[in-house]
Amino acid sequence: MTQSQFPHLLSPIKLGKVELRNRIIFPAHETLLQSDDGLLNDAYIAYQVARTRAGAGLNILTAASIDDFSFTQPSQPRLDSDETIPGYRAMADAIHAEGGKVFAQLLHAGREMYSAADGSAPLTFSSSDTYAERFHIRPRALTISEIRKIVEAYGAAAARAVEAGVDGIEICGNQGNLPAQFLAATINSRTDEYGGSLANRCRFILEVAQSVRSTIGPDIAFGFRLSAADLDNDGLEEEESLEALARLDASGLVDYLHIVLGTPSTRAGAMHIVAPMEAAETGYVVPFAERAKKRLKLPLVATGRFNTPQSAELAIANGFMDAAGMTRAMICDPRFVSKVREGRIDDIRACIACDQACIGHFQRGYSVSCIQFPESGRELTLGAYGKADRAKKVIVAGGGPAGMKAASVAAMRGHHVILCEASGQLGGQAILASKVSGRAEFGGIVTNLAREVELAGVTVRLKQKVTKELIESEGADAVVLATGSTPRLPSPERIEGIKHVTAHDVIAGTAKVGQSVLIADITCDWAGVGAALQLSQNGHDVTIAVVGIQPGETMPTYVRDKSAARLFEAGVKIINYARLYGADGNTVYLEHVAALKPIVVEGVDTLVICHGGEADRRLEREIEGLPIERHIVGDCLTPRTAEEAVLEGLKAAIAL
Ligand SMILES: Cc1cc2nc3c(=O)[nH]c(=O)nc-3n(C[C@H](O)[C@H](O)[C@H](O)COP(=O)(O)O)c2cc1C
Ligand code: SF4
Incomplete structure (x- = not known):
């Protein structure tokens, strides 16, 4: 070459x-x-x-x-x-x-x-x-x-x-x-x-x-x-x-x-x-x-x-x-x-x-960086890391963006790193994110970080759940918890009266939904928009109710506006300023969050819940009290986006 x-x-x-x-x-x-x-x-x-x-x-x-x-x-x-x-x-x-x-x-x-x-x-x-x-x-x-x-x-x-x-x-x-x-x-x-x-x-x-x-x-x-x-x-x-x-x-x-x-x-x-x-x-x-x-x-x-x-x-x-x-x-x-x-x-x-x-x-008024490479724009701070004083044995639990970044940078710094992923492939939530209509390229973050993991010489173990016993038996000096999150549901009384699925299941293609769908979206990000586009492409009648001003309002401006165009073209109905209040049979009750008045939507076959993620803190609790250096990064700290996951992975690797 x-x-x-x-x-x-x-x-x-x-x-x-x-x-x-x-x-x-x-x-x-x-x-x-x-x-x-x-x-x-x-x-x-x-x-x-x-x-x-x-x-x-x-x-x-x-x-x-x-x-x-x-x-x-x-x-x-x-x-x-x-x-x-x-x-x-x-x-x-x-x-x-x-x-x-x-x-x-x-x-x-x-x-x-x-x-x-x-x-x-x-x-x-x-x-x-x-x-x-x-x-x-x-x-x-x-x-x-x-x-x-x-x-x-x-x-x-x-x-x-x-x-x-x-x-x-x-x-x-x-x-x-x-x-x-x-x-x-x-x-x-x-x-x-x-x-x-x-x-x-x-x-x-x-x-x-x-x-x-x-x-x-x-x-x-x-x-x-x-x-x-x-x-x-x-x-x-x-x-x-x-x-x-x-x-x-x-x-x-x-x-x-x-x-x-x-x-x-x-x-x-x-x-x-x-x-x-x-x-x-x-x-x-x-x-x-x-x-x-x-x-x-x-x-x-x-x-x-x-x-x-x-x-x-x-x-x-x-x-x-x-x-x-x-x-x-x-x-x-x-x-x-x-x-x-x-x-x-x-x-x-x-x-x-x-x-x-x-x-x-x-x-948003902040200096330039990159979700895949947070060192960018931070050349004099986070970009200036060198070799660690002492090589440690590090177990990284979770092979999503946070875990992959932590593992690759820790290995580049001279640590001996084992990256354990419970599923059969690296990528975590980023794999799901790449299934959103029009966003297949998002999968590039997985390809790129996986390549960095490989180049850095990290040992990768797929289908390997991290437990307290594993950490002890490996004699690890440090553990990075990057166990991610799972979809979150509202309190049961709000949804028990209606057939419901999560936006994650819709995007993954595993949800069975009826003809008329209402998406209740509190995060106003890619998930609600993605579920709406996917369901409307599959011929469903879709309404998306968002707590915010518009669907996708937390996304970068041009992505948000392109999403607005696509939702409009797909004929998705939008209800803004609306939070989920309850559901009964085929009726969903929303509340206008400014007027504090009800909005009633009838004829809903399936309610799609888009309430973000729930931090997976099981390993964190399991190893509480274990005398070992630990760093918690990404969604298992609290669910946000790939940007924070990769950034926190980097910071943890620098701190090791
Ligand atoms: C953060 C950011 C700020 C930008 N500011 C300017 C600018 O000051 N002047 C300009 O001519 N283009 C500006 N652009 C546009 C870029 O120069 C370029 O035309 C655009 O990013 C498309 O190229 P790309 O697809 O290679 O990124 C900006 C782009 C980015 C990402
Ligand atoms: S578009 Fe995304 S991947 Fe590309 S430079 Fe910006 S943050 Fe990085």
Whole structure:
């Protein structure tokens, strides 16, 4: 296995006068690792450099705001003043020291600023005062003199980045940002030279390109990133985008073009900016790249769900694009490029597009990580573990995500680890999760963690229940309890009057249900949505009653919105704000949790219970009093998601 498997992906490419050592790019993405006032710091540098060290061809840094009104959220990295230069310089030096190249990305979010620094509703500016429906923002239309100042600010920000030592500049014209707000006819209703015809709507983009090129000179690489299509009926159309790309291509101002898909401005469009597994297949940007490439002469970078080298290699080999952006692929596996170079393809921890800890964290205001690799984004803390002082004999009870992570990291730290799983296969609840309609890729977490267990040299014992006797007879020094959870039922009086099953049984395919089904969902996550979709696909009449505002409300935003689309298309009836009160015959009694009034649903053949899990604490109780080091991780601590399971598995392994 050599790099000849991926000759195109691993070959160098020139973007303007800057040569990249290969065509695997770590694109710009918000990490929230920078300081609260938007300065680049050690944590963010360590995060980026981990990917450079593994051989990334190029790191494009998080979009940086260029003036006081251009951020999406207040801690956005900034290039709006000279005080930002030292942080960028430290980053550029660190990346260069590892043989990489680094570009800065410049942002004016226009109306896509969704939170002001002081908690008030943000004052935003755009091409026109067209309402931004997703973040509920009415922007103010820019005057001509304000447009000129913004164009100059792009140039000034680029100059700061160049002074700091970056190799290139990219304009963030994607993500529904200000350049896209000038380009899209659905947003730009101006009647002056910046609106109307496509040529006028491209004017801002070309002026920005001119401003930046004139300040950075000919030697710094310069590219423009645009959405190839917003994929929403009320957004940028592919033809508009292609025309803008063609004009940039012909302008002589830029060195490369970079396409993505989607827009954060609308629900359907936002599903494509960081597309979850339900919304898009691996490498689904390729047909858009192919169409764009036919119109362009400059090198074309395309980003959008490349999680394996194969799909990117093929697209480049076919001439559809010249380089691949792989954001989540390298969030999930920082060593992606070195594994590609070494031909260790089976060892790549492929991103499963769950959106949980990368964009999901960002959406909740936390810094970037990965559910499969919690060391990501924590390079200076949890990612910095070394060998243990003393090798211990460790028994890990439970082969789900928590147990597998604990076992593999403990073994890497030099411990002798036996991983015991009571069933016949590793994976635990993740196996069930991968049976949810549209979420088969979730099974990748099992494949990936099982591979890490194998590579770390863990002894795996399937169909092996851990007992007090086993721990004693093995002479273990420590035990990690990762025994998981079982489905939880409401108190018997609420459900004894009706035929009932659990959502878990529905998803596993073991439940027998009648024609008319009511799902009582208190967790508002994948299980309720999964049961609803599965039953409706099988021809049942399905109603889902959720305690929350909508089904799936605890899921990452784009997964939730895609689920809303799928439930709508499947004709699933939704009752929100409803908790299960009781049932009698074919009647289910719910209570509206805000009004505290009854909601009566008649004609229900089967009640599907979706009340989450119950921690399996049997082993914990059995070994109470045993003088042994113990760590309890994942669902058996208290049921949550795979993210917490893997994170706690890691922490336990570090503590051993
Ligand atoms: C946490 C996160 C933050 C992002 N922030 C930005 C950003 O600041 N600028 C940008 O152009 N794209 C941003 N993106 C989009 C990514 O660059 C990329 O286009 C997207 O993740 C799709 O690529 P992938 O499928 O390889 O992950 C972000 C993505 C993620 C996961
Ligand atoms: S959290 Fe999920 S989507 Fe994000 S990088 Fe990890 S595997 Fe990929």
